[in-house]
Each structure stands twice: as C-alpha cells, then as structure tokens.
Amino acid sequence: MKLYEIAHSRAGDKGNTLTLSLIPFKESDYELLCTQITAQKVQEHLQGIVEGEIIRYELPNISSLLFVCQQALLGGVTTSLAIDTHGKTLSYALLEMEIAYTNF
Amino acid sequence: MKKEKIRIGCGAGFSGDRIEPALVLAEKGELDYLVLECLAERTIALAQKRKLQDASKGYDPLLEKRIKSLLPLLVKNQIKLITNMGAANPLAAAQKVIEIAKELNLPLKVAAVTGDDATQWVKNSSTHFTILENGQALNDYEVISINAYMGIDGILEALEADAQIIITGRVSDPSLFLAPMIHEFDWQIEDFDLLGKGTVIGHLLECAGHITGGYFAEPIMKPIEGLENLGHPFADIYADGSAIISKVKGTGGKITLQTAKEQLLYEVINPHEYYTPDVIADFTTVKLEEIGKNQIWVTGGTGKAKPETYKASVGYKAFYLGEGEISYAGFNAVGRAKLAGEILSQRLKPNFETFRIDYIGLNSIFREEFSAKMKVEESYLPEVRLRVSGKASTADEASLVGEEVEALYTNGPAAGGGVRKNINEVIGIVSILIDRNLLKANVDILSA
Known part of the structure; x- marks a missing residue:
C-alpha cells in the first residue's frame, strides 16, 4: 500500500530546508505511522532529493508527524535552478512511500 | 475597554492572492479585524529595488486595487485592517491609502509602521555580521536590502492611536494577528503562554486559503467542493487564548481537522520552539477539535520568553x-x-x-x-x-x-x-541576527 492511501502531507520551505508533515486520515493510524515511517526510512526513500539529515518530530496532540529535511532544495528557495524552487511538490514524493497496512 | 471576544479574518495569504475573498469577509464576515498577509521573503527585496528606482514606490503592487475595493466596506462595517502591504515603503503606501480615501470621500486614520529596514543601519555599523545559513561574512555579499522581522510593538502603538488602517513593512506574520489580541484583551506582553496561544491562532490563519481546503484539495483522497469560490478564514478569538476557526457561509472550501493540522505544521522547523519576535511558541501542546461544520476549536499552545535578537532577511x-x-x-x-x-x-x-x-x-x-x-x-x-x-x-x-x-x-x-x-x-535571500534593542518600531499617523 502507498502512503497516500492512508495519510496526507504538505511541504514547506525555509532556505535549503524542506518540511514535510505526515497526517493520517484516521487518527487511529498514527501509531502505525510512528512505527513504520521512521526518519531513517524516509531518508532512504527520499534519496536523490534530500541530501542532509532528516529529523522526525512526533506530535501526538494532533496525531501527526513532521519531517524536517536539511539540504533538500538544491541550495535554497531563492537561488535554486529547479522549476519548483520551494519544493512545494515534494509532499507527494513522501506519499509515494510503501507502507505495510493490515486492517485488523 | 477589555473585550471578551474578537473576530479576525485573513483575506490574503500572499502578495498574489485573490482579491475577492477579502471583500466577502469584509462584507459578510462581521469582522472586527481584517488581516492581509502579502509579504514573502523575496517580495520585500524586489520591493526595495522598485523603491530605489522610484522613491514613491516600493509597496505592494496590488495595494491600490485591494484598498480601492475594500475601503468602503471597511469604513461601513467599522473593520480595522492590518497588512504588511507596505513592504519596503509603508509610508508611501499609507499616503496612497489616504489619497484613495480622499477620492472616495471617506474619513480615515492610517498608520505606517516602519523600523524594520535595517539596510543603512547595518551598512554603517561596525558590527561583523555572519550569515546564518552558511557562516559566511555579510561583507561578502552584494546587499540590496536588509529587513528585520519585527514583532507586535509598532502595530500595538498604531492600535492605541486608533488607526483604522495599519500598514507595516516586514513584520513576522503571526504578529499581524497577535497585536489586536493583545490590544483588545489587555494581555501582558510578558505573558508568553497567552502570546504562544495567539501565535498559534495567527499561524493557522496566515496562509488564508490553506486552512479552508484550497491548497489541501486532491480530487480522489481529499476532495473539496467550491474551490473556484474558495472562502478565506476568520477566527473568533476569546480572551483566554482559545479560538474557533470558521469561514463565511456560502463560500467554497472546507475547514476540517485535516486542513487545520496541515496548516499548523506548515513551514515549522521545530514544533517545540516556533520562533517569532514576540514569543517562542510550543505547537506540541495545541489541541484541535471539530465542533461543527467548518468549525475548528483551537485550545492549548504555550510559549516561552521571546528571543533577544531579530531575524533579518538579507x-x-x-x-x-x-x-x-x-x-x-x-x-x-x-x-x-x-x-x-x-x-x-x-x-x-x-x-x-x-x-x-x-x-x-x-x-x-x-x-x-x-x-x-x-x-x-x-x-x-x-x-x-x-x-x-x-x-x-x-x-x-x-x-x-x-x-x-x-x-x-x-x-x-x-x-x-x-x-x-x-x-x-x-x-x-539569506539571514542575519540583529540585537533587538538596536531596532525600534516607528509609527506615523496620517489622516484623511
């Protein structure tokens, strides 16, 4: 199963840092995301996009995760040669991740 | 007199945003305040360039269009406007608004909030500034502009002077919303928990159509109706720092737990410490609850003492x-x-x-x-x-x-x-830090 089937995400930017929220459609899936979508897994998944470290923040208060990715915007919003300098489209790169989902 | 509740609408979330959602808010939203957030990091540097070419310019290019259509509604419904459309030249923007008010024969008090432009000050200063992003020296850069993210101070002064339109330069986005809360509820500016709560509310509103489902929408997994007529949000904010976020009936879009969560985490680098010039807010204590159709109840959020420095965009x-x-x-x-x-x-x-x-x-x-x-x-x-x-x-x-x-x-x-x-x-754009005691907000009041 792909992540976009059970969760949604928005990308944000600060300089060369990319932020990706990860929010399950059902709050009951939060634990599953915590277990499977680790910073390391995201780092492997986003290889070729994120060059620096990824920090994962857990927000149980809103059943959501936040990934803060360093060196992810080809030098930064204002001076990158990419079409999408902000990396606004990259939330859907995260959502391409595979997740093992069993609905008990 | 201290109020128990105020309503603040956000009619624009960036300089190129649509014009009419703000008109709908001003006409039907029963607002006390309308905020238009129109100033991105690079927008102000481009505005500085326009100001260099023509000293009467350097404010938001859509200011005239937005103000001309909004002003009659703002005056009729006694709504105060707070906006950062002043960009590199708040004073010229305020003069332009006065000119429009005179044309429309409307009485008006306008405040220009400045003090954020540190370009000359830094250039003349002997202090060695280091670029935050890469540790290089500021002197290595061919600088066009330096604008500090100011906080609530100037806006508060303008509110105390009873200005109806407040036009700022670079101010941190949540401060545009926090200042009227502090003013109306008589919050102490050292009560950082309350300032943290107000900052959360400001952050939820500041991107306008984000929280009403616009930039959230995806036709299969996240369908949202009426995007062509997307409503922008308002919040009923209470003196205890809680709020209900909603939008005008009949407008397109949708406010749900999901749209609110996406916006709460948007561009957050550390949810435990969200830095603004007014407070360091903690988003990990925020509670969101859907209490009705298009109604999100926001409680919680905390804060600690504001930073000693202003961040400035170079x-x-x-x-x-x-x-x-x-x-x-x-x-x-x-x-x-x-x-x-x-x-x-x-x-x-x-x-x-x-x-x-x-x-x-x-x-x-x-x-x-x-x-x-x-x-x-x-x-x-x-x-x-x-x-x-x-x-x-x-x-x-x-x-x-x-x-x-x-x-x-x-x-x-x-x-x-x-x-x-x-x-x-x-x-x-890169950033530097400036000691906050070295920059002071300045307010000019103009009347029509």
Missing part, C-alpha cells in the same frame, strides 16, 4: 538566470529530448559553471534518481518538454541559454517546438 544580487524550453512529442519523444539535452550540455559547458537540464513530464520535479524509481515507461510518454537553466553573471551571458535552445529549431533533433526563453535577475 536580499543580495545572486546571479542572472537564463532559461530555455522546447517540446517534443510522439515517437521517441523522450529520446529526442535527451539528445537535445546532450547537445545543449556540450555547447553550454564552456560558458556556464552551473546549469541544469530538466525533462518536464519525466523528472523535472522529483529529480532524476527519485523519478526513475517511479518506473514510468518513457516510450509511452506522449510528450516531454526540455528545460535548460543556467546561472550567469550578466544578462547578456544568461541570454545564451535561451538562444542555444532556440537554435535547435534548425540544428535539430527533429520536430522540437514551442520554444520559450527567459532571462531573470535573481535576488538571493
């Missing part, structure tokens, strides 16, 4: 961007585009230190390595567009990129079409 001359694009379609479209890419790489290499080749439709967005993982059969793509971009030190040099792409018309490969070329002077 706009500098970075480079000239040269771009060219050309499309290929049908049999082996990707193959021909890639051949064109190789030809251009060889021809541009001697002249450009940094250039980039993208195949739009194939890998221009998720970049090559990641796109390749998505396993698209390249031979099935009906069309692909080659884009070449390069960095140059002059506009002349930059023009070479587009010229080389255009030359493919006769030099091949076959059937390339729809060439577009573009040159753009790029302003880069």
Whole structure:
C-alpha cells in the first residue's frame, strides 16, 4: 500500500530546508505511522532529493508527524535552478512511500 | 475597554492572492479585524529595488486595487485592517491609502509602521555580521536590502492611536494577528503562554486559503467542493487564548481537522520552539477539535520568553538566470529530448559553471534518481518538454541559454517546438541576527 492511501502531507520551505508533515486520515493510524515511517526510512526513500539529515518530530496532540529535511532544495528557495524552487511538490514524493497496512 | 471576544479574518495569504475573498469577509464576515498577509521573503527585496528606482514606490503592487475595493466596506462595517502591504515603503503606501480615501470621500486614520529596514543601519555599523545559513561574512555579499522581522510593538502603538488602517513593512506574520489580541484583551506582553496561544491562532490563519481546503484539495483522497469560490478564514478569538476557526457561509472550501493540522505544521522547523519576535511558541501542546461544520476549536499552545535578537532577511544580487524550453512529442519523444539535452550540455559547458537540464513530464520535479524509481515507461510518454537553466553573471551571458535552445529549431533533433526563453535577475535571500534593542518600531499617523 502507498502512503497516500492512508495519510496526507504538505511541504514547506525555509532556505535549503524542506518540511514535510505526515497526517493520517484516521487518527487511529498514527501509531502505525510512528512505527513504520521512521526518519531513517524516509531518508532512504527520499534519496536523490534530500541530501542532509532528516529529523522526525512526533506530535501526538494532533496525531501527526513532521519531517524536517536539511539540504533538500538544491541550495535554497531563492537561488535554486529547479522549476519548483520551494519544493512545494515534494509532499507527494513522501506519499509515494510503501507502507505495510493490515486492517485488523 | 477589555473585550471578551474578537473576530479576525485573513483575506490574503500572499502578495498574489485573490482579491475577492477579502471583500466577502469584509462584507459578510462581521469582522472586527481584517488581516492581509502579502509579504514573502523575496517580495520585500524586489520591493526595495522598485523603491530605489522610484522613491514613491516600493509597496505592494496590488495595494491600490485591494484598498480601492475594500475601503468602503471597511469604513461601513467599522473593520480595522492590518497588512504588511507596505513592504519596503509603508509610508508611501499609507499616503496612497489616504489619497484613495480622499477620492472616495471617506474619513480615515492610517498608520505606517516602519523600523524594520535595517539596510543603512547595518551598512554603517561596525558590527561583523555572519550569515546564518552558511557562516559566511555579510561583507561578502552584494546587499540590496536588509529587513528585520519585527514583532507586535509598532502595530500595538498604531492600535492605541486608533488607526483604522495599519500598514507595516516586514513584520513576522503571526504578529499581524497577535497585536489586536493583545490590544483588545489587555494581555501582558510578558505573558508568553497567552502570546504562544495567539501565535498559534495567527499561524493557522496566515496562509488564508490553506486552512479552508484550497491548497489541501486532491480530487480522489481529499476532495473539496467550491474551490473556484474558495472562502478565506476568520477566527473568533476569546480572551483566554482559545479560538474557533470558521469561514463565511456560502463560500467554497472546507475547514476540517485535516486542513487545520496541515496548516499548523506548515513551514515549522521545530514544533517545540516556533520562533517569532514576540514569543517562542510550543505547537506540541495545541489541541484541535471539530465542533461543527467548518468549525475548528483551537485550545492549548504555550510559549516561552521571546528571543533577544531579530531575524533579518538579507536580499543580495545572486546571479542572472537564463532559461530555455522546447517540446517534443510522439515517437521517441523522450529520446529526442535527451539528445537535445546532450547537445545543449556540450555547447553550454564552456560558458556556464552551473546549469541544469530538466525533462518536464519525466523528472523535472522529483529529480532524476527519485523519478526513475517511479518506473514510468518513457516510450509511452506522449510528450516531454526540455528545460535548460543556467546561472550567469550578466544578462547578456544568461541570454545564451535561451538562444542555444532556440537554435535547435534548425540544428535539430527533429520536430522540437514551442520554444520559450527567459532571462531573470535573481535576488538571493539569506539571514542575519540583529540585537533587538538596536531596532525600534516607528509609527506615523496620517489622516484623511
């Protein structure tokens, strides 16, 4: 199963840092995301996009995760040669991740 | 007199935002305050450039259009407007608003909040400034502008002077919302828990159509109705720092737990410590609850003492961007585009230190390595567009990129079409920190 089937995400930017929220459609899936979508897994998944470290923040208060990715915007919003300098489209790169989902 | 509840609407979330959602809010929203957030990092550096060319300019290019349509409604419904449309020249913006008010024969008190422009101050200062992002010295940069993210101070002074329209330069976005809360509820500016709560509410509102489902929408998993008529949000804010976020009945879009969560985490670098000039807010204590259709109840959120420094955005001359694009379609479209890419790489290499080749439709967005993982059969793509971009030190040099792409018309490969070329002077943005005691907000009051 792909992540976009059970969760949604928005990308944000600060300089060369990319932020990706990860929010399950059902709050009951939060634990599953915590277990499977680790910073390391995201780092492997986003290889070729994120060059620096990824920090994962857990927000149980809103059943959501936040990934803060360093060196992810080809030098930064204002001076990158990419079409999408902000990396606004990259939330859907995260959502391409595979997740093992069993609905008990 | 201390109020128990105020209503603040957010009618614009960036400088290019739609005009009419703010009109709907002003007409039907029963607002006390309307905020228009129109100033991104780079917007202010571009505005500084316009001001250098013409001292009466340098404010938001849409200011006239927005104010002309809004002003009669604001005056009729006694709504106060707070906006950062002053950009690099709040005073000229305020003068323009006065001019419009006189034309429309409306009585008005306008405040211009300045003090954020640190360009001359830093240039004259003997302090050594270090760039936050890379540790380099500020002196190494060809600086165009330096604007500090100011907090609530100037806006509070303008509110105390009973200005109906408050126009600021660079102010942190949540401060535009926090200042009227402090003013109306008589909050102490050292009560950082309350300031944290107010900052959360401001952050939820500041991107306008984000929280009403606009930028959230996706037709299969996240369908939202009425995007062509998207409503912008307002919040009923209570003196205890809680709020209900909603929108005007009959407008498009939707406010749900999901739209609110996406916005709460938007551009947050550390949810435990969200820095503004007024407070360091903690978003991990926020509670969101859906209490009705298009109604989100926001409680919690905490804060600790504000930072000792202001963050300032430095706009500098970075480079000239040269771009060219050309499309290929049908049999082996990707193959021909890639051949064109190789030809251009060889021809541009001697002249450009940094250039980039993208195949739009194939890998221009998720970049090559990641796109390749998505396993698209390249031979099935009906069309692909080659884009070449390069960095140059002059506009002349930059023009070479587009010229080389255009030359493919006769030099091949076959059937390339729809060439577009573009040159753009790029302003880069980096940041420095400035001791907050060294910059002071300044307020000018003008009357019509």
